[in-house]
Amino acid sequence: MSERPCIEVRAVSKTFRDDGRAVQALADVSFTARSGEFVTIIGPSGSGKSTLFNLISGLTEPDTGEIMIDGRPVRRDTGLVGLMPQRDLLLPWRTVLNNVILGPELDGVSKRAARRRAREMMPLFGLAGFENAYPDTLSGGMRQRAALLRTFLTDRDILLLDEPFGPLDALTRRELQRWLLDIWHRFRKTILFITHDVEEAVYLADRVLVFSARPGRIVKELTVDLPRPRSSISLLSEDLRRLEAELLEALEGNGPASTPERVESDPDGS
Amino acid sequence: MSTLLTRPVARRWQTLFQDVTRALVLVVVGGLALTMFVTGTAQLVREATETKNLSLEDIFPSPRAIAGAWQAHQDLLLQQHIPQTLWETLAGLSIALVLGLVIAALMDFSTVLRWILYPILVVSQTIPIFAIAILLILIFGFGTGPKIMVVVLFCFFPIALNTFAGLQGADPELISLLRAMGASSFQTWTKARLPAAMPSFFSGLRIAATYSVVGAIFGEYITAQYGLGVYLKRSYSSFRLDQAYLAILLTALLSMLLVLLVNLVERLTLRWYYTARRASWRGPGIY
Numbered sequence: 285m286s287e288r289p290c291i292e293v294r295a296v297s298k299t300f301r302d303d304g305r306a307v308q309a310l311a312d313v314s315f316t317a318r319s320g321e322f323v324t325i326i327g328p329s330g331s332g333k334s335t336l337f338n339l340i341s342g343l344t345e346p347d348t349g350e351i352m353i354d355g356r357p358v359r360r361d362t363g364l365v366g367l368m369p370q371r372d373l374l375l376p377w378r379t380v381l382n383n384v385i386l387g388p389e390l391d392g393v394s395k396r397a398a399r400r401r402a403r404e405m406m407p408l409f410g411l412a413g414f415e416n417a418y419p420d421t422l423s424g425g426m427r428q429r430a431a432l433l434r435t436f437l438t439d440r441d442i443l444l445l446d447e448p449f450g451p452l453d454a455l456t457r458r459e460l461q462r463w464l465l466d467i468w469h470r471f472r473k474t475i476l477f478i479t480h481d482v483e484e485a486v487y488l489a490d491r492v493l494v495f496s497a498r499p500g501r502i503v504k505e506l507t508v509d510l511p512r513p514r515s516s517i518s519l520l521s522e523d524l525r526r527l528e529a530e531l532l533e534a535l536e537g538n539g540p541a542s543t544p545e546r547v548e549s550d551p552d553g554s
Numbered sequence: 555m556s557t558l559l560t561r562p563v564a565r566r567w568q569t570l571f572q573d574v575t576r577a578l579v580l581v582v583v584g585g586l587a588l589t590m591f592v593t594g595t596a597q598l599v600r601e602a603t604e605t606k607n608l609s610l611e612d613i614f615p616s617p618r619a620i621a622g623a624w625q626a627h628q629d630l631l632l633q634q635h636i637p638q639t640l641w642e643t644l645a646g647l648s649i650a651l652v653l654g655l656v657i658a659a660l661m662d663f664s665t666v667l668r669w670i671l672y673p674i675l676v677v678s679q680t681i682p683i684f685a686i687a688i689l690l691i692l693i694f695g696f697g698t699g700p701k702i703m704v705v706v707l708f709c710f711f712p713i714a715l716n717t718f719a720g721l722q723g724a725d726p727e728l729i730s731l732l733r734a735m736g737a738s739s740f741q742t743w744t745k746a747r748l749p750a751a752m753p754s755f756f757s758g759l760r761i762a763a764t765y766s767v768v769g770a771i772f773g774e775y776i777t778a779q780y781g782l783g784v785y786l787k788r789s790y791s792s793f794r795l796d797q798a799y800l801a802i803l804l805t806a807l808l809s810m811l812l813v814l815l816v817n818l819v820e821r822l823t824l825r826w827y828y829t830a831r832r833a834s835w836r837g838p839g840i841y
Binding site for chain 2: 338362363364366369371375376390420438
């Protein structure tokens, strides 16, 4: 793991207009992630975590502050990172194989070459035999795997995963967590990973960022110094429990997401 | 602070006003519709029971009489009238398909074009096609051209409108994801919006297919040398209702064949759509 900062978020704030009201999603957020680091982000609903991903992936611009990727500022430059949104968003009219090659296809790689590489990766992602299945015929777990493979095949060094295992049952979730760590270890990607789950946040991460309720700001940064690989760690281990307790404390200190804060109200409600 | 106190009160009045208006509109429109229905039905019954010059057998010819008309005019119908109508229908439907797709794409691409095209599109459907059809014949003559144009007029609207709705209905989060992956706006269009619009496009095409034969008949009915429309017109003029029923049956048959053809193409191109439907509710499909 190199010490070079790969993602730098500097004093970023973002305010939205929602139904005529200004809603501040992020307030003065700063952090860095080193190349090859696994950073999880946890916080109550509506704490601007997904907004942060939209900013880093170049879909929107911050009101103030700056985001740097590999030392270059991001100003609505899309396609620099691999993004996996909360919903799997697989294209229903494409088979699994044709879905996962979307990234290379958009980059202009020939479909044949992209398919060859995708076929090689299928078994690793537990998708072997499902190449020609349509997404609507798959289980939730399989769909998430396909969405992850699509994100991996974008071939970006930075992956932003927004609650990828959120809708899954506990068993599938645990299995996919182990497997994600394995993939991450093999391919040395930098991963930002949003989650609601305290256990998941600690289990996966090198570092956990705790966000406050709206407007989102970082209230705690926790380094997870558990040894890797973690698949052998008992889920009941003392260290794990201690870190989880520490996280919970930081989260509860901020209370549940309050009603949207009015920053500047629009009298006409237009 | 004053706004904090007065606002909820104003809101409440506004809500009450809206509720009352809604109830009034419902009563007035509902009442009108009911009155129309009752008087309309009474009118129909009265006229149907009035004395007629034609006997019942003339109005409802027996299947044997219709079959007789088919045997008598088989060659004429198969060699001249049906091919003529079919040619006008297919040519018109194909032009309408391209035109509808182009209009839908243009409206989807630019807001300005949407503002310009949408009213024209709607107005084009409010003008009685009968009036336009006669104008077309006056302008372009008695040939096949004006009939094809009538078919186009009947058919392009459902295709354009449905395809446009489909394009606009593409999942915005999916579009965002594609943009985040670095897709150009052309790529998001070809890889997300267009495929997402295909089921709507096919429903539009299906409606157009049912209209298309009627459109051709309609054009021919005004004036033509060949075609089922002119056959129908001549049958009516000579009070040969057996022939008229034959023409109606053939028209219905052609329309059904066209709809089945559209369904077949749809099944073949939208395999994903039907796979998903089967997987979700396993219900019996239509046809």
